[in-house]
Amino acid sequence: xxxxxxxxxxxxxxxxxxxxLAKAGRKVLVLERRHVLGGAAVSEELHPxxxxxxxxxxxxxxxxxxIRELELPRFGLEIIPLEAAFSPYPDGxxxxxxxxxxxxxxxxxxFSQRDAEVYPEFGKKMSQLARFVxxxxxxxxxxxxxxxxxxxxxxxxxxxxxRDLDPDLRAGLLKLMTASAVDLLDEWFESDQLKAPMAVxxxxxxxxxxxxxxxxxxxLHHYMGEIDGAYRAWxxxxxxxxxxxxxxxxxxxxxxAEIRTEAAVERIDVRGGEARAVVLENGDELTARTxxxxxxxxxxxxxxxxxxxxPADFAAGVRRFKMRGSSGKxxxxxxxxxxxxxxxxxxxxxxxxxxxxxxxxxxxxxxxxAKYGSFSKRPYLNVVIPSLxxxxxxxxxxxxxxxxxxYAPYHIAxxxxxxxxxxEALGDAVVDTLAEYCPGFKESILHRQVLTPWDLEQxxxxxxxxxxxxxxxxxxxxxxxPVAGWAHYKTPLRRLWMCASGTHPGGGxxxxxxxxxxxxxxxxxxxxxxxxxxxxxxxxxxx
Amino acid sequence: xxxxxxxxxxxxALCTSLAWKEWAGYHAxxxxxxxxxxxxxxxxxxAGLLDVTPLYKYDLRGPDAGRLLAYVTVKxxxxxxxxxxxxxxxxxxxxxxxxxxxxxRWDDAHYRLTSADPSFAWLARHARGFxxxxxxxxxxxxxxxxxxxxxxxxxxxxxxxxxxxxxxxGAQHAHIAGVPVDVTRTGYTGDLGYEVWTPAxxxxxxxxxxxxxxxxxxxxxxxxxxxxxxxxxxxxxxxxVDYTSARRALIEDQKxxxxxxxxxxxxxxxxxxxxxQAALRREARAGSRHALVGLDIDWDALRxxxxxxxxxxxxxxxxxxxxxxxYLGAVQxxxxxxxxxxxxxxxxxxxxxxxAAHAAPGTELAIEWTxxxxxxxxxxxxxxxxxxxxxxKRK
Numbered sequence: 001x002x003x004x005x006x007x008x009x010x011x012x013x014x015x016x017x018x019x020x021l022a023k024a025g026r027k028v029l030v031l032e033r034r035h036v037l038g039g040a041a042v043s044e045e046l047h048p049x050x051x052x053x054x055x056x057x058x059x060x061x062x063x064x065x066x067i068r069e070l071e072l073p074r075f076g077l078e079i080i081p082l083e084a085a086f087s088p089y090p091d092g093x094x095x096x097x098x099x100x101x102x103x104x105x106x107x108x109x110x111f112s113q114r115d116a117e118v119y120p121e122f123g124k125k126m127s128q129l130a131r132f133v134x135x136x137x138x139x140x141x142x143x144x145x146x147x148x149x150x151x152x153x154x155x156x157x158x159x160x161x162x163r164d165l166d167p168d169l170r171a172g173l174l175k176l177m178t179a180s181a182v183d184l185l186d187e188w189f190e191s192d193q194l195k196a197p198m199a200v201x202x203x204x205x206x207x208x209x210x211x212x213x214x215x216x217x218x219x220l221h222h223y224m225g226e227i228d229g230a231y232r233a234w235x236x237x238x239x240x241x242x243x244x245x246x247x248x249x250x251x252x253x254x255x256x257a258e259i260r261t262e263a264a265v266e267r268i269d270v271r272g273g274e275a276r277a278v279v280l281e282n283g284d285e286l287t288a289r290t291x292x293x294x295x296x297x298x299x300x301x302x303x304x305x306x307x308x309x310x311p312a313d314f315a316a317g318v319r320r321f322k323m324r325g326s327s328g329k330x331x332x333x334x335x336x337x338x339x340x341x342x343x344x345x346x347x348x349x350x351x352x353x354x355x356x357x358x359x360x361x362x363x364x365x366x367x368x369x370a371k372y373g374s375f376s377k378r379p380y381l382n383v384v385i386p387s388l389x390x391x392x393x394x395x396x397x398x399x400x401x402x403x404x405x406x407y408a409p410y411h412i413a414x415x416x417x418x419x420x421x422x423x424e425a426l427g428d429a430v431v432d433t434l435a436e437y438c439p440g441f442k443e444s445i446l447h448r449q450v451l452t453p454w455d456l457e458q459x460x461x462x463x464x465x466x467x468x469x470x471x472x473x474x475x476x477x478x479x480x481x482p483v484a485g486w487a488h489y490k491t492p493l494r495r496l497w498m499c500a501s502g503t504h505p506g507g508g509x510x511x512x513x514x515x516x517x518x519x520x521x522x523x524x525x526x527x528x529x530x531x532x533x534x535x536x537x538x539x540x541x542x543x
Numbered sequence: 544x545x546x547x548x549x550x551x552x553x554x555x556a557l558c559t560s561l562a563w564k565e566w567a568g569y570h571a572x573x574x575x576x577x578x579x580x581x582x583x584x585x586x587x588x589x590a591g592l593l594d595v596t597p598l599y600k601y602d603l604r605g606p607d608a609g610r611l612l613a614y615v616t617v618k619x620x621x622x623x624x625x626x627x628x629x630x631x632x633x634x635x636x637x638x639x640x641x642x643x644x645x646x647x648r649w650d651d652a653h654y655r656l657t658s659a660d661p662s663f664a665w666l667a668r669h670a671r672g673f674x675x676x677x678x679x680x681x682x683x684x685x686x687x688x689x690x691x692x693x694x695x696x697x698x699x700x701x702x703x704x705x706x707x708x709x710x711x712x713g714a715q716h717a718h719i720a721g722v723p724v725d726v727t728r729t730g731y732t733g734d735l736g737y738e739v740w741t742p743a744x745x746x747x748x749x750x751x752x753x754x755x756x757x758x759x760x761x762x763x764x765x766x767x768x769x770x771x772x773x774x775x776x777x778x779x780x781x782x783x784v785d786y787t788s789a790r791r792a793l794i795e796d797q798k799x800x801x802x803x804x805x806x807x808x809x810x811x812x813x814x815x816x817x818x819x820q821a822a823l824r825r826e827a828r829a830g831s832r833h834a835l836v837g838l839d840i841d842w843d844a845l846r847x848x849x850x851x852x853x854x855x856x857x858x859x860x861x862x863x864x865x866x867x868x869x870y871l872g873a874v875q876x877x878x879x880x881x882x883x884x885x886x887x888x889x890x891x892x893x894x895x896x897x898x899a900a901h902a903a904p905g906t907e908l909a910i911e912w913t914x915x916x917x918x919x920x921x922x923x924x925x926x927x928x929x930x931x932x933x934x935x936k937r938k
Contacts, residue, residue, distance in 0.1 A: 064889070068842065073888045080584045081886075100577045131855060164853075238588055348581065389761065391589050391693055397759030 003029045006278055006288040008265045009500065011039020012245050014294025016514030017499040019070050019252035024522050028257040031278065033264040033461065037249050040460050040467060041509050043240025047447035050333040050400050051393040053241035055460060055467065056509050057384055057402045058082065060234040061224065062244065063138060066511040075250035078238035080389050084352035087197040088437045094342035095193050096349045112191040122188050126223040129173055132165060134224055140516055141478040141487040141504035176216045177474065182360055184216040196363060197355040200380055205467045205507065207326040207409060209367035210360060214474040236386045240393055244509060268496065270309040275496035290495055290521055296469035297321055297482040297502040299461060305493065314492050317483035322476060325453035325465025326370065328408035330430040332401040333447040338438040351388050356381035356433055370407035375426050378433055379405045405430050410453035410464040419454030426452055468507025469500055478504055489517040497521055545570045548596035549685040549746030557764050564767065567597035572766035578860050582769035586732050587887055589761030590691035592753055593770055595738065599658045600680045601666060607673035608654045612646055614817050615669050617801055617810040623648040628712045628727050631809045632801050638822030639789035639798035643782055643806065647714045647727055659782045660790065685746035689753060690736030692935055693760035698737055700756040702726065711937045720752035731770060733777020735935040771862035775883040775892055778837050778928025780804055784864050785835065785880045785894050800826050805835040834902035837930055838879060840891040840910055841922035848914045848921065858884040858891065869895050870909045870920060876901045879910055885930065892930055
């Protein structure tokens with residue numbers, strides 16, 4: 001049996017790519033190693049009655065055009081917006097930012113009246129810049145090194161939009177591309193209590209500090225999130241993040257794709273520079289006209305393919321592509337709502353994301369630990385309690401607490417394989433940190449799952465535990481993702497393509513790499529078909 | 544000046560936005576917080592508790608109660624079983640719609656009618672010769688809509704397991720906090736949900752019990768703005784917005800038949816005489832001039848219009864009510880009367896009245912849309928209603 005396309009990996013991008021290919025009439029097979037679909041966008045009931053969004057836990061960047069084109073709401077996608085961004089401080093004070101601008105202004109004014117008034121100006125500017133950058137996220141990467149007329153034409157479009165930007169915004173954009181998150185925020189704000197929770201957006205998933213150059217740009221990605229036309233909006237997927245993957249899978253099946261779980265691929269068979277077949281761990285060999293990898297570049301090329309089948313400079317480029325995961329995840333089942341001493345009660349401040357990021361110095365110290373090979377004793381935490389707005393993920397009155405934790409470097413002292421020895425210590429550091437703000441929190445815990453970068457690699461196939469299939473730092477984005485000259489989903493091997501977060505526009509629950517890869521594959525198919533047709537001798541008109 | 548409902552002590556303490564509106568002479572909460580978002584999502588993912596006391600409520604008792612209602616409405620309600628509710632409309636003698644609402648049959652000789660407009664005089668006028676007693680219980684009963692996927696769990700918690708089996712459009716007597724209440728599995732959100740009818744003097748005890756039981760289920764107090772979004776998703780029309788009552792119409796053109804507002808399905812023509820029967824028979828034979836439909840407005844086209852101006856696409860955070868022209872080419876073939884962005888379906892929806900010839904589902908039309916002060920048009924496709932119809936609603 002042979003397919004038009006086999007997609008290796010049933011993560012959300014692999015499924016998206018498969019759905020688009022199937023929608024275009026291709027016969028598609030998706031192979032997923034695990035028993036559940038979704039890769040890092042997965043929900044699992046690990047404690048009876050409690051559904052964890054095991055890895056990825058909020059939705060924002062999922063492209064609205066992907067949602068519409070695949071009709072995801074029809075297949076079960078439901079997104080509930082986060083209401084607030086709450087940050088408690090050790091001195092007992094707290095700051096909460098809301099959708100309501102006046103309420104936010106009053107909250108910030110408690111720390112700095114100046115900041116309170118500047119805050120909306122900053123938001124406006126970032127949103128304008130996000131609007132400039134957004135078309136680049138929704139289209140294939142620019143090709144600044146190419147003199148191909150189409151590449152030049154595409155860049156001309158960007159240049160025109162750049163020209164139309166207000167000079168002030170142009171300066172802002174250049175600043176953003178080069179500055180650190182803290183440098184940028186220092187230009188605008190004076191209060192540490194506001195800057196610290198804002199700065200962390202620049203470092204999520206990277207092995208950089210908030211003072212590392214280039215981190216300002218990543219802040220912008222957080223203003224690009226969009227729900228219903230509202231920028232900067234984040235949401236929970238009802239039933240956990242896995243429901244996003246399930247909806248995409250349902251769409252793919254609806255369009256005719258076949259999806260197999262527990263079908264681990266051992267290698268991609270390459271002969272004469274051409275990807276011929278995928279070989280499963282059980283020995284089955286499946287052939288297809290096109291093979292698409294939804295695994296990260298390391299796994300795809302150094303794992304399934306093997307460097308020996310690749311041009312040396314490409315293989316070297318893949319090796320240099322920085323993975324180095326820096327974060328972990330702690331999922332908790334609790335028997336009551338956490339109560340923050342800085343703002344007691346079950347108020348709406350808990351219905352969004354909660355940042356334990358009390359000062360820039362705190363973040364720098366957390367980074368210091370990581371630089372020298374240990375996890376942060378007092379890490380940055382991004383905490384959400386999805387069960388507050390989506391009661392379906394926990395029994396009545398009980399809750400799920402999801403803690404994203406940074407820094408937890410993959411390369412821990414003694415080697416990554418030492419992580420299992422440190423796993424519970426990382427879990428304790430997270431719980432202890434949170435308990436400093438929520439007295440009695442420890443006693444409320446019914447179940448705890450700790451995922452170190454090592455676990456992310458072992459369980460979810462994320463090389464070095466990098467949640468984005470490769471760091472989202474400027475030098476690894478756009479035309480350099482994953483390797484310069486190979487940023488358009490094509491690989492040096494004929495018939496082999498890539499479609500996941502290691503390609504443009506990168507990581508996050510976006511669906512864009514999968515969708516753009518499918519478009520590139522379909523366009524290449526069309527090109528081949530046209531060339532074949534042109535070569536075929538003319539035999540008169542069809543009957 | 545509007546007056547408070549029996550739940551006012553609770554609703555006013557919670558309504559931090561002070562966003563109220565007048566509804567049938569009562570103070571009604573539009574949205575408890577600045578934005579209705581939380582309340583909307585509670586209806587769809589947890590449960591919302593909404594004060595619907597301002598509905599008019601009439602008890603009809605006596606051997607002829609059913610016959611009277613069958614005569615004045617478009618349905619033969621004498622065929623209903625006790626413990627059932629039905630949704631319907633009623634017309635004047637010309638077959639033009641006066642109002643829409645529900646009728647519950649509590650027992651053989653006891654029915655309850657709810658309506659948007661006062662209906663006592665009209666019922667009394669037609670009751671001559673029928674053995675029936677009509678009681679206006681509008682102010683005697685407080686009413687709460689408990690709507691959303693968690694609503695059954697909350698209700699069972701306060702009213703006991705016997706309400707768990709209540710079927711879609713079923714009615715049952717129950718006790719909440721020791722108060723005898725009536726429960727119907729009805730609502731205006733198009734979701735799993737109930738309405739609870741309580742003696743006004745015990746209204747607060749019932750509210751408190753529901754609010755307390757609802758806490759672990761994510762229950763939120765909800766206002767009319769969130770309700771409006773959900774009823775558009777459900778494709779439900781609203782009297783006074785999507786159609787004009789024949790009683791209030793100033794000219795003939797403002798009146799509509801049930802067929803013209805999408806309520807043809809509840810008209811039972813072949814039976815004993817009823818108000819408007821002859822006119823409705825004629826219309827059923829000859830066809831109607833208008834049809835009320837759902838519209839799915841092309842989001843990409845709308846986005847492109849905003850893009851031209853360098854703006855992000857802007858949608859209101861709540862539903863809208865206005866008369867907006869709908870075109871086929873350059874010709875106006877109808878008008879939208881209300882609409883909303885649907886956060887659940889990710890669609891821009893509207894309800895519209897169209898010339899019947901252009902009302903088939905799938906018909907591609909265009910709707911006027913004002914972008915940055917300029918009137919433009921975007922594509923809109925006639926869509927089946929309800930737009931949103933979850934399985935749990937009936938299950």
